[in-house]
Amino acid sequence: MARQPIRIAVLNFVHETVTFLPNDTTRGDFIYEGSPAKGEALLGWDSRNYMGGFVKVAREHDGVELVGIESPLWPKTGTGSGWITEDAYEHFLGRQIAELEAGGRWDGVYLALHGAMGVRGVPKPEADIARRVRAVVGHGAFIVGTFDPHGNEDEEFLAAADMAFTVKYFPHYDAHLQGERAARMLIRAIRGDYKPATTTVKVPILAPSVAQWTGASPWMDLVQRALAWEAREPDLYVNVFFSFGYADVPDVGMTIQAMSNGKPELAHKAADDMAAWVWRRRKELLSTIKVHLIPEGVKLAKQAIAKGATPVVLADHSDRSGSATWLLQEVIKQDLEGVLFATIADRKAVMAVKDKGLKAGDPFDMEIGGLADESAGQPVRVKGTVEGVRHAFGLHWVAVAFGKGNVVLLSEYLTQVMDPYGLKGFDVAQFKAFAIKSRVHFRRGFDDSGFAKTILLVEPVEPFLGTVRLDALPYKNVDVRKFYPFGDVSFP
Numbered sequence: 001m002a003r004q005p006i007r008i009a010v011l012n013f014v015h016e017t018v019t020f021l022p023n024d025t026t027r028g029d030f031i032y033e034g035s036p037a038k039g040e041a042l043l044g045w046d047s048r049n050y051m052g053g054f055v056k057v058a059r060e061h062d063g064v065e066l067v068g069i070e071s072p073l074w075p076k077t078g079t080g081s082g083w084i085t086e087d088a089y090e091h092f093l094g095r096q097i098a099e100l101e102a103g104g105r106w107d108g109v110y111l112a113l114h115g116a117m118g119v120r121g122v123p124k125p126e127a128d129i130a131r132r133v134r135a136v137v138g139h140g141a142f143i144v145g146t147f148d149p150h151g152n153e154d155e156e157f158l159a160a161a162d163m164a165f166t167v168k169y170f171p172h173y174d175a176h177l178q179g180e181r182a183a184r185m186l187i188r189a190i191r192g193d194y195k196p197a198t199t200t201v202k203v204p205i206l207a208p209s210v211a212q213w214t215g216a217s218p219w220m221d222l223v224q225r226a227l228a229w230e231a232r233e234p235d236l237y238v239n240v241f242f243s244f245g246y247a248d249v250p251d252v253g254m255t256i257q258a259m260s261n262g263k264p265e266l267a268h269k270a271a272d273d274m275a276a277w278v279w280r281r282r283k284e285l286l287s288t289i290k291v292h293l294i295p296e297g298v299k300l301a302k303q304a305i306a307k308g309a310t311p312v313v314l315a316d317h318s319d320r321s322g323s324a325t326w327l328l329q330e331v332i333k334q335d336l337e338g339v340l341f342a343t344i345a346d347r348k349a350v351m352a353v354k355d356k357g358l359k360a361g362d363p364f365d366m367e368i369g370g371l372a373d374e375s376a377g378q379p380v381r382v383k384g385t386v387e388g389v390r391h392a393f394g395l396h397w398v399a400v401a402f403g404k405g406n407v408v409l410l411s412e413y414l415t416q417v418m419d420p421y422g423l424k425g426f427d428v429a430q431f432k433a434f435a436i437k438s439r440v441h442f443r444r445g446f447d448d449s450g451f452a453k454t455i456l457l458v459e460p461v462e463p464f465l466g467t468v469r470l471d472a473l474p475y476k477n478v479d480v481r482k483f484y485p486f487g488d489v490s491f492p
């Protein structure tokens with residue numbers, strides 16, 4: 001017997017908003033070649049991510065029609081911009097809702113989300129998106145969302161939507177897998193084969209992103225515990241939101257979700273077990289990594305180079321604008337050699353090089369970086385030689401050689417280098433150290449691969465906006481004293 005055809009609307013709206021950055025994320029930041037995307041362009045935009053997994057599995061099912069609703073992709077600022085303006089949010093969401101309304105009857109909706117979106121005037125945007133989509137599609141349709149582990153969510157999302165699947169690892173290795181699950185479970189629910197019974201538990205822990213690396217215990221054990229629940233109970237799914245403390249939003253903090261097939265008590269049991277485990281291990285969860293102040297970190301890097309424990313990674317995890325020069329200043333001060341800085345974000349400098357028509361071999365003498373806000377520090381005058389000017393990923397890049405074997409790569413926006421071999425055009429072997437702007441993503445290519453012999457996480461002496469010292473941030477919507485380790489908190 002032929003099954004009823006199924007129509008699923010696919011929407012994407014993602015950002016990890018550092019609300020403490022001074023530059024708002026505007027409508028224009030979401031508009032560039034390829035974004036917004038709709039139809040096949042949306043469905044095919046990121047085959048390694050949630051979207052790719054979702055589309056792959058949905059299309060393994062007969063009679064499933066996917067409709068790519070016009071959606072903004074990541075803003076071109078990446079994660080280097082602050083509050084999304086209400087104008088931008090309403091513009092894109094408004095068009096999505098209008099297209100859903102005009103699109104006839106829907107059996108299901110897939111929301112490709114992140115969870116740490118911060119919108120001026122909208123306290124919990126992902127829940128708001130789910131509610132507004134529900135108002136159009138009604139209770140006869142199922143809504144599933146996929147999320148980043150850095151999402152800030154509470155019970156409101158699943159009050160409006162039916163299901164959620166969150167990436168478990170950081171680095172985000174399993175995004176594709178969670179997209180696959182979202183498709184399979186959405187189709188099962190639509191066909192009456194799965195009745196989502198969900199529960200959400202918030203745990204009052206606020207951990208800085210850099211601490212959340214799941215390559216080491218106890219974060220690795222936390223992932224393992226969720227996987228063990230999923231392994232031992234058919235049709236049970238467990239999500240852990242590690243949370244994103246650089247967004248000043250009311251639903252910040254760790255969150256556990258569990259979902260069962262029509263067994264609310266099982267979902268409660270799993271979520272309560274996970275939450276209790278997290279709370280028991282809170283001290284260890286907050287002390288997995290060592291962050292050095294930059295002067296000390298650079299000194300340790302110099303010692304490592306002298307001992308031949310190279311390559312060294314100096315990861316300034318805290319730079320949220322991409323323009324921070326603290327590490328550059330200190331490396332110059334302590335006279336290190338053979339360091340690649342990737343990157344310093346300075347759109348003005350990049351454009352100046354382009355406009356002047358500078359080419360490899362030309363002299364370079366400019367102030368670079370800094371001044372995005374106080375966390376970026378002062379610009380640094382670099383005198384050297386242009387090593388290359390490139391156009392890649394739709395953006396311009398400039399490499400400048402200076403000092404003894406040092407190179408600084410200038411980018412237009414904050415850039416997290418995740419893999420040394422992603423640094424196209426560089427002879428990676430010539431460098432003794434890599435000074436990068438990344439918290440955990442770099443572990444893909446620098447650590448999990450076995451590349452780096454020494455890894456040093458650093459941040460500036462002052463607790464600027466990307467600091468692990470979250471209680472130094474100027475929150476307005478969050479009382480950090482209600483979260484471990486910043487206050488005297490009890491749970492449950």
Ligand SMILES: [Zn+2]
Pocket residue numbers: 148149150172
């Ligand atoms: Zn993330």
